[in-house]
Amino acid sequence: MKIGFLVCPGTMPGSARRREDAYEHDLQVQAIRPEIEAHGGTLTEIDWRDPIExxxxxxxxLIGTPWDYQDDEAEFLGKLDDLEFAGITVCNSSDMVRWNARKTYLRYLEARGIAIIPTLWIEKASAADIDAAMYAFGCETVVAKRQVGAGAEGQTIHHMGQTAPDWHMLHPAMIQPYLPQIATDGEYSFIFIDGQFSHALRKRPAEGDYRVQSLYGGTEESITPSDADVRSAQAVIGAIPFETPLYARIDVVRGDGNDLLLMEAELIEPFLYPEQGPELGPRMANAIAKRIQIT
Structure with a gap:
């Protein structure tokens, strides 16, 4: 089997434009490639902007690490459509990616019983919307995020009375209360391969920050989750209105009542934390081989 691993210039090995966190790409490929080869196949990195030929x-x-797709969403989705039209299996599918690319999918999941962080959805967010969100949530700190975004790019945190009057977001936004437990307890990630739970971890931001990504100094540790927490994350997988995703990362934070609140259902190009899940490579290779045989 010949497997392609979509990348961008920021993650392509040897690129002069590699990102500081591109080592995560390397870890993921190093976990998956030998297992693909053990199945008699190959794994080749390829820039998602390369011509269809x-x-x-x-x-x-595999939609691996195209970590710049959010800046060219239409072109990216069009390339996935073209690949599928050419008869190539894309994981996850273009329909699933199109649904997942805009974080309004959280509203769909909430309507189906998945608990999410309270959110205001604003097409053209301004300083007045920040004030309105603080009033609506009864809090003094909120976070504004892009509805189409990745890696906390463009994300801003706002404290009461400190937002510049001319502040605005150029992209459609979502505004949420800042949850201090992200710093004290951490954010949890549950990794699923072909619908089956693989491993879990806890991520914490660097001192004085609120973002858990390694690019901002965040750290992670492996955990053994409770059965109840795994079931809660599995319920998100079950609520996705498509075929079972080949891979998924469910990011949650613990609410005041010890329940889990969904932050993201990452179905496009998530880092799957192979260091915390040493079985990730074999699980991915087996699931890929199964998909190719089915298709």
Whole structure:
């Protein structure tokens, strides 16, 4: 089997434009590639912007680390459509990615019983919307995020009385209360491969920050979650209105009542934390082989 692993210039090995966190790409590929080869296959990194002819011969394309897709969403989704039209299996599917790319999918999941962080959805967010969110949530600190975004890019935190009057967000926004437990307890990630739980971890931000990504100094540790927490994360997988995703990372934070609140259901290009899940490579390779046989 010939597997393609979608990347961008920021994660492509040897690129002069590699990101500081591109080592995460390396860890993920190093976990998956040997297991694909053990199945008699190959794993090849390929820039998602390469012409469609460059994808000839691939059996399946993994949406690996195209960590700039949010800036060219329409082009990215169009490329996934083109790949599928050419008869190449894309994981996760273009329909699923299109649904997941805009974080309004959280509203769909909430309507189906998944607990999420309270959110205001604003097309053109301004300083007045920040004040309105603080009033609505009864809090003094909120976080504004892009509805189409990744890696906390463009994300801002606002404290009462400290937002510049001319502040605005250029992209459609979502505004949420800042939850201090992200710093004290951490954010939890549950990794699922082909619908089956693989491993879990806890992520914490650096001192004085609120973002858990390694790019901002965040750290992570492996955990053994309770059965109840795994079931809660599994319920998110069950609520996704598509076929079972090949891979998924469910990011949650613990609410005041010890329940889990969904932050993200990452179905596009999540880092899957192979260091915390040493079985990730074999699980991915087995699931990929199964998909190719089915298709």
């Amino acid at each position: 460059a994808f000839n011969g691939f059996d399946l394309i």
